[in-house]
Amino acid sequence: MSADLDSTHGTTKTAGSTVGPTSPEQDSAGTPDPAAIEAVRRELDALLPEGALITDHARLRTYECDGLAHYRVTPALVVLAATAEHVAATVTVCSEHRMPFVARGSGTGLSGGALPRADGVLVVMSQLRAIRQVSPADHRAVVEPGVINLDVTRAAAPFGYYYAPDPSSQQICSIGGNLAENSGGAHCLKYGFTAHHVTGVDLITPDGSQVQLGGLAPDAPGYDLLGTVIGSEGTLGIATSVTVRLTRSPEAVTTVLAGFPSTDDAGAATSAIIGAGVVPAAIEMMDALAIEAAEAAVHCNYPDGAGAVLVVELDGPAAEVEQEFAAVRRFCEENGAFEIRVAADDTERALIWKGRKSAFAAVGRISPDYIVQDGVIPRTALPEVLRAIAELSGSSGVRVANVFHAGDGNLHPLVLFDAAQPGQDEAAEEISGKILDLCISAGGSITGEHGVGVDKSAYMPRMFSAADLDTMQMVRCAFDPRHVSNPGKVFPTPRLCGEVPGRHQGEHPLAKAGVAEIF
């Protein structure tokens, strides 16, 4: 499998904050306070081993962005944590000084979730990379958060198991980052997201205390704080140990590549497959422009002249895969597929996936700059939303390549532009934002797997009401009343934890009903 280095590409950006209906949190990067930073530096220097604390400006700058290089902030301090105790000590000091901290894994995130704060500490977790336990008998592994996603599968493979969530950056992204973002991947159509595959974490809460949420067994008594922490984008603390579910490696895997005249045909085939009750491990779609880019980059040899291709992967017991394959072939043919290929072996399978998995980076071959968008629509809205995207592209002259997880309606439109040409940057951002609006009006979501981060916090009010966001932030206030854990991410405006805005607004219902007077 080729490295999918979409996240290391230097010119990617996503929706951008400039076109949001409301401005993002006024100061998501923070204004450094030299005296406070010096005080924290001194305390951390005393607590951490030599070399763990980075203060040198040139070295600090190497951490200025994550996979969304569009946003850059040099952190005030960087801690290279090697143990849970280092994390706890750092967080405790930050909390006492009310100084923001941001956890960072491999730095591959695509929403700026690990964007540092100029007034805060970046806690780099990548040295916490021990695989503590692999227990096939329990279907579990216990790993440190810096462990690379694919390394969990590598450790489990000798026993016939793997770790199911497979974000396309799985060769470099970390389990801790996956936890923060509730990462998905191509195969989450059948197997679900990180939230479905993590049963426990050791968490350093934003005040520096250590708690255990969940464990080897499911359904720990009490509130499901584990489920709440997963996908909270680092705003509820930092995990120092993660217990994950291992999945039995499938007996059989069949990977199909089908070429269609158009995305409408490929979409109809997708609907037919799902509608018939077949649940493939993955159904991925690419349109003509995305195919062109992939061919230029990795020579994946997709069917000539295809207006769209589908990559359908089926896995499970051999007897089931055989049945499902027959159905998939039939539905593809009935919906206009002019070429259907089946990977004969792992090498051919890898080649099919190479085209798909390299698609983000590959558009760099056909465009100097591009925005990677991440939105979700109900699968049945696919044809109309794709048409609307084509119209947006046609009327604006901004090219859009479409790559997506068709099975679950997760779109990754790639908006192409040339930053060197005046106005193209803004035009691309505008189209990218309008695509999110299309997703919302179709009943979908502004992010399926990349997260909100700093990039899309301004879009949250388009999807959620003020009361919705206020309620979510009650959780934030319970975990982090001092607002130090990755502040400025996810929510467009912070909630003041000491008060409950909106509680007593408007006319009282009793007064409204005429049964009581307020006096």
Next chain:
Amino acid sequence: MAPVATDPMAGLSGTCADVRQGDAQDAVDGVGPAYVARPGSTEETGELLRAAAAYGLAVVARGAGTKLTWAAPPTRVDLVVDLSALSAVVDHAAGDLVVVAEAGCPLADLQAAVAPAGQRLAIDEPIAGSTLGGLIATNGSGPSRMLYLTLRELMIGTTVVRADGVVAHSGGRVVKNVAGYDLGKLMTGSFGTLALVTRAVFRLHPVPESTAVLMAPAADAGDAGRLAAAVIHSDVVPSAVEVDWPGGGGSVAILLEGSERGVAARAVAARGLLGAAVEVSAGMPGWWGRYPWRAGEIALKLTCALSGVPRLLATGRDSGAVLRGSAGAGVLYGALPAEAADRVVPLRELCTSLGGSLVVLDAPPEVKARLDLWGPVPALDLMRAVKDQFDPDHRLAPGRFVGGI
């Protein structure tokens, strides 16, 4: 805000058309409410709870009332919010395998509504008549959790009414969605102590073309463990691996789902794993997906790492407990005679040592009063902080949950 005049009955009636005085039938685990209101919409529930907040009323939500004696009795109840009028299947988007339904909708009604499209909500119904809201509040699950997991994974969107009457949503109606915090998970299993869920969105699964159940007798716990493990660690991909352990032996049963030919081939493979005494049938045994306790017994939920199941079975039998549940998920249910309450602590210690926990779901009142229902709860301080945010006056199902929450 100034206090509100007149008596609560009039005040509540101004927000909700269906309000009455509570009676003995409305008691929540022995605690009778003064009022019962039956709102007809989420908005009306919001108005009702705002009024309840103004009067400082303690509120307990009720669906079908099948599990009101679970957990601890509330320390007080002024108002029971009967959600049975919120019973609609609001929208079934068959092409998207998504359904939107109200909390008071019985699970069976939802299943009936989506069945014509060949779909189902992949959750079991251990107690007949349960509503969606009741299942969410208690995190109800059954055998199919091994493959499909539980409500918290199947619920993709949630509408709640907060203690202060504010209506809030999280999630949405697409399966893949990481925008914002997942409040649905927080609500699941919270026994109505954080907010009232009034509506939820679920992902659906196709009803399989074919199913097969294979059941094999097990002479002892070691035998049951070996049979279960053989299937769990094989390539047959069971939807469920259940064990029924009435004491002195029992049985292991597995469920296979898929295409007709696929299931047939997998059943052959599974037969080889389960041994000569295996019985194959198209339907489930009578005990399948039913809790093992009878009225008056102590009802337990026991969890452990998968490899711990055989030890739990062996110890359970020695303790006089009847055990049943998912050997494939490490979640068992148990029944102890009321006079055997002293066995709870050693069984809990075993569960904890095996990486899990033991919760007393239900018991006769005098037994319940003497027992620690939840056992040790890590992160209890954090849970209290969450409670304080959502329900600062502690009026939602007070006392029912962990640590007196």
